[in-house]
Amino acid sequence: xxxxxxxxxxxxxxxxxxxxxxxxxxxxxxxxxxxxxxxxxxxxxxxxxxxxxxxxxxxxxxxxxxxxxxxxxxxxxxxxxxxxxxxxxxxxxxxxxxxxxxxxxxxxxxxxxxxxxxxxxxxxxxxxxxxxxxxxxxxxxxxxxxxxxxxxxxxxxxxxxxxxxxxxxxxxxxxxxxxxxxxxxxxxxxxxxxxxxxxxxxxxxxxxxxxxxxxxxxxxxxxxxxxxxxxxxxxxxxxxxxxxxxxxxxxxxxxxxxxxxxxxxxxxxxxxxxxxxxxxxxxxxxxxxxxxxxxxxxxxxxxxxxxxxxxxxxxxxxxxxxxxxxxxxxxxxxxxxxxxxxxxxxxxxxxxxxxxxxxxxxxxxxxxxxxxxxxxxxxxxxxxxxxxxxxxxxxxxxxxxxxxxxxxxxxxxxxxxxxxxxxxxxxxxxxxxxxxxxxxxxxxxxxx
Amino acid sequence: xxxxxxxxxxxxxxxxxxxxxxxxxxxxxxxxxxxxxxxxxxxxxxxxxxxxxxxxxxxxxxxxxxxxxxxxxxxxxxxxxxxxxxxxxxxxxxxxxxxxxxxxxxxxxxxxxxxxxxxxxxxxxxxxxxxxxxxxxxxxxxxxxxxxxxxxxxxxxxxxxxxxxxxxxxxxxxxxxxxxxxxxxxxxxxxxxxxxxxxxxxxxxxxxxxxxxxxxxxxxxxxxxxxxxxxxxxxxxxxxxxxxxxxxxxxxxxxxxxxxxxxxxxxxxxxxxxxxxxxxxxxxxxxxxxxxxxxxxxxxxxxxxxxxxxxxxxxxxxxxxxxxxxxxxxxxxxxxxxxxxxxxxxxxxxxxxxxxxxxxxxxxxxxxxxxxxxxxxxxxxxxxxx
Numbered sequence: 001x002x003x004x005x006x007x008x009x010x011x012x013x014x015x016x017x018x019x020x021x022x023x024x025x026x027x028x029x030x031x032x033x034x035x036x037x038x039x040x041x042x043x044x045x046x047x048x049x050x051x052x053x054x055x056x057x058x059x060x061x062x063x064x065x066x067x068x069x070x071x072x073x074x075x076x077x078x079x080x081x082x083x084x085x086x087x088x089x090x091x092x093x094x095x096x097x098x099x100x101x102x103x104x105x106x107x108x109x110x111x112x113x114x115x116x117x118x119x120x121x122x123x124x125x126x127x128x129x130x131x132x133x134x135x136x137x138x139x140x141x142x143x144x145x146x147x148x149x150x151x152x153x154x155x156x157x158x159x160x161x162x163x164x165x166x167x168x169x170x171x172x173x174x175x176x177x178x179x180x181x182x183x184x185x186x187x188x189x190x191x192x193x194x195x196x197x198x199x200x201x202x203x204x205x206x207x208x209x210x211x212x213x214x215x216x217x218x219x220x221x222x223x224x225x226x227x228x229x230x231x232x233x234x235x236x237x238x239x240x241x242x243x244x245x246x247x248x249x250x251x252x253x254x255x256x257x258x259x260x261x262x263x264x265x266x267x268x269x270x271x272x273x274x275x276x277x278x279x280x281x282x283x284x285x286x287x288x289x290x291x292x293x294x295x296x297x298x299x300x301x302x303x304x305x306x307x308x309x310x311x312x313x314x315x316x317x318x319x320x321x322x323x324x325x326x327x328x329x330x331x332x333x334x335x336x337x338x339x340x341x342x343x344x345x346x347x348x349x350x351x352x353x354x355x356x357x358x359x360x361x362x363x364x365x366x367x368x369x370x371x372x373x374x375x376x377x378x379x380x381x382x383x384x385x386x387x388x389x390x391x392x393x394x395x396x397x398x399x400x401x402x403x404x405x406x407x408x409x410x411x412x413x414x415x416x417x418x419x420x421x422x423x424x425x426x427x428x429x430x431x432x433x434x435x436x437x438x439x440x441x442x443x444x445x446x447x448x
Numbered sequence: 449x450x451x452x453x454x455x456x457x458x459x460x461x462x463x464x465x466x467x468x469x470x471x472x473x474x475x476x477x478x479x480x481x482x483x484x485x486x487x488x489x490x491x492x493x494x495x496x497x498x499x500x501x502x503x504x505x506x507x508x509x510x511x512x513x514x515x516x517x518x519x520x521x522x523x524x525x526x527x528x529x530x531x532x533x534x535x536x537x538x539x540x541x542x543x544x545x546x547x548x549x550x551x552x553x554x555x556x557x558x559x560x561x562x563x564x565x566x567x568x569x570x571x572x573x574x575x576x577x578x579x580x581x582x583x584x585x586x587x588x589x590x591x592x593x594x595x596x597x598x599x600x601x602x603x604x605x606x607x608x609x610x611x612x613x614x615x616x617x618x619x620x621x622x623x624x625x626x627x628x629x630x631x632x633x634x635x636x637x638x639x640x641x642x643x644x645x646x647x648x649x650x651x652x653x654x655x656x657x658x659x660x661x662x663x664x665x666x667x668x669x670x671x672x673x674x675x676x677x678x679x680x681x682x683x684x685x686x687x688x689x690x691x692x693x694x695x696x697x698x699x700x701x702x703x704x705x706x707x708x709x710x711x712x713x714x715x716x717x718x719x720x721x722x723x724x725x726x727x728x729x730x731x732x733x734x735x736x737x738x739x740x741x742x743x744x745x746x747x748x749x750x751x752x753x754x755x756x757x758x759x760x761x762x763x764x765x766x767x768x769x770x771x772x773x774x775x776x777x778x779x780x781x782x783x784x785x786x787x788x789x790x791x792x793x794x795x796x797x798x799x800x801x802x803x804x805x806x807x808x809x810x811x812x813x814x815x816x817x818x819x820x821x822x823x824x825x826x827x828x829x830x831x832x833x834x
Contacts, residue, residue, distance in 0.1 A: 004516055006607065006824045099694065100513045232701065244712040251713050254646035256705045298512070305622055309629070310646075317646045322566040323717070 012286040043422035050416010053409045064409040070402040071392045075410040078384040083123035089267020090116025106439040113175040118424035122417035163237040181438040235263040248325040249391035258310040265303030269376035297363040308351030339390040349379025451817045463807040470800010477793040486545030492801040497535040502660015503528025508617035516828030529591040530812035536584035602821040629653045639783035643721040651702040658695035662768040682756040689755030700742035724782045740771035
């Protein structure tokens with residue numbers, strides 16, 4: 001294959017395959033550093049807080065949440081959508097960059113996919129708890145049963161359950177199969193019997209032969225092809241949950257693609273945050289180069305464009321529609337009324353701040369990348385807050401208007417999901433190579 | 449490598465004959481039914497402006513994705529953009545027919561129609577014309593810069609101009625995303641002046657990329673059949689086929705989303721748009737359009753083997769041109785007329801426009817080297833095998 005001279009190498013420096021393996025697997029073979037234990041402690045504390053909150057929600061009931069008759073979807077659904085959004089990026093990262101032959105994504109795929117799996121798990125927790133009696137969650141599955149009950153097939157909420165569980169299954173499969181060759185490497189390098197047996201079990205007898213690789217590539221292609229529509233479907237259906245209702249601010253045809261792009265946007269921002277941390281902690285700057293971060297920042301620039309455009313279109317069409325409720329929601333409640341602070345935070349963090357990535361200096365400075373990626377995640381949280389709460393709290397009838405404030409239990413569950421996420425990610429980086437070693441080796445000579 | 453395109457003798461004659469057919473259709477149309485003719489002028493304006501924008505978007509996407517394979521055919525999408533100045537003039541000429549097409553442009557309507565009166569600060573003739581000028585100033589301006597730097601790169605070894613092209617292609621994507629999606633709302637959505645959809649602009653933006661690729665395929669295939677582009681191989685066509693495949697999915701997705709959300713919520717103010725299209729006399733086209741623009745390309749292009757065959761690509765792209773016409777026809781006509789109308793006016797005008805469009809595009813192709821020189825990705829493109 002011929003590569004143009006202006007392409008940048010994926011791996012910095014001339015490294016042999018052996019060196020690559022050694023450098024990338026080394027962190028898994030050493031005792032974890034201090035920061036790992038600190039992180040685990042923080043994660044566990046967060047989990048404990050979340051455990052208390054979940055206990056309260058189940059034993060006392062949903063009355064412990066800040067929900068009211070008007071605002072029946074609050075922090076629970078905001079955080080659900082927020083996590084689901086982040087959970088998009090991993091699979092999207094693999095699939096869409098594969099489509100555009102962006103080989104550099106190979107060194108980020110693994111971590112992004114791990115992030116997806118944990119984020120979707122965090123997300124799934126919210127609707128589960130929102131059911132009030134999570135032990136009856138299986139009621140939502142459609143199967144002939146002695147209760148003689150069927151789910152409502154016409155309800156987008158049911159579609160949501162199907163979409164998310166399928167997506168979770170698919171992301172885990174994609175992530176796991178992607179790891180097999182590396183797990184085999186871990187197996188071969190393992191020093192004690194237990195880890196050899198475990199890595200051996202999970203690497204499914206991988207022998208690295210030509211025929212294995214051949215089948216493996218075919219499998220990856222098929223999984224990738226199946227995953228692509230699933231990535232889109234998940235957030236589309238989350239958007240449809242809102243869009244098919246008739247609430248002002250929710251009933252908008254733009255919602256599915258807007259949610260989808262928003263999800264990719266927030267997910268990529270999270271990928272950027274995590275990659276910067278990992279790069280620092282694991283000293284893998286030769287594999288996740290400044291060019292990698294630059295490329296993600298560029299994607300964020302376009303994500304920000306679409307999101308900003310969607311905000312503008314929604315406001316314009318609200319006026320253009322001439323419907324007084326739509327006009328109230330957008331022009332009064334959101335832009336100038338009770339929710340204006342959150343609205344302008346959302347616009348500023350999502351649509352304006354990321355445009356700083358037009359400047360090369362901003363794309364190459366780790367600090368600016370880090371700060372912007374955090375701001376985007378805050379901005380995207382506010383976006384979900386605006387969409388959900390502003391439409392519910394001030395809808396058609398002023399007599400049913402209300403204010404919404406979360407309780408300690410709401411906050412506890414949210415913090416708890418961070419606990420799941422932090423612990424999950426830390427365990428992942430402890431036991432599995434954070435960068436797909438086999439892919440990096442395959443692409444190391446090809447430019448990007 | 450043959451790098452200069454010299455048109456065949458009869459080509460210009462053919463284009464002239466096509467334009468003549470268009471003029472006859474125009475005259476015949478104005479004599480018989482002026483409103484119908486104006487609606488068709490808008491349809492064809494939009495049809496070919498869509499292709500021009502789509503071409504430039506494809507060109508820009510190649511830069512931002514660092515795509516090497518397409519370097520050899522880059523002049524084709526770029527030349528599609530050459531139609532923009534002509535499109536601008538044709539859009540401005542619509543001034544004389546505004547009340548025939550747009551309900552809101554009819555004099556005195558604001559007194560009888562409250563909703564249109566509410567929209568009047570936006571929907572009024574002077575502002576509408578000013579907006580057309582702004583849109584085209586931006587499209588043509590950046591299109592011109594893209595062309596200029598591409599031609600300068602031909603003469604220079606330095607990658608300075610390539611980097612400039614890359615920069616302006618980013619700008620073009622921003623401008624097209626914002627202004628072409630808005631222009632689509634402006635020119636097409638306001639025909640159904642009471643109705644609105646937030647997705648409309650995005651949907652038509654994707655439409656332009658989708659059919660832009662089909663147009664690129666057609667022109668590339670023609671040029672190859674004439675002995676140019678000998679290095680364009682199966683892998684290049686396969687990549688173009690992949691673009692078509694993916695855009696067919698995105699198009700189908702957006703088409704369905706707009707429909708399902710309106711259908712499900714069932715609010716009369718919004719279902720009014722789909723009532724004639726989905727249930728009324730336009731129904732055959734509603735389903736037909738879905739088949740031609742989504743189902744057929746999706747199923748055919750799913751196969752890797754079929755996507756590599758230039759003949760299959762040719763038929764699919766030709767079919768997509770019919771699909772684009774149906775697509776825009778369904779966006780415009782049910783808002784103006786009660787029943788479907790298809791005759792010499794429709795066919796003739798399209799032929800005339802196509803002649804004009806092809807004339808302009810091939811003129812632009814002939815003006816510069818058909819294959820970019822000093823393009824940093826050219827070697828990759830010449831040896832593209834996947």
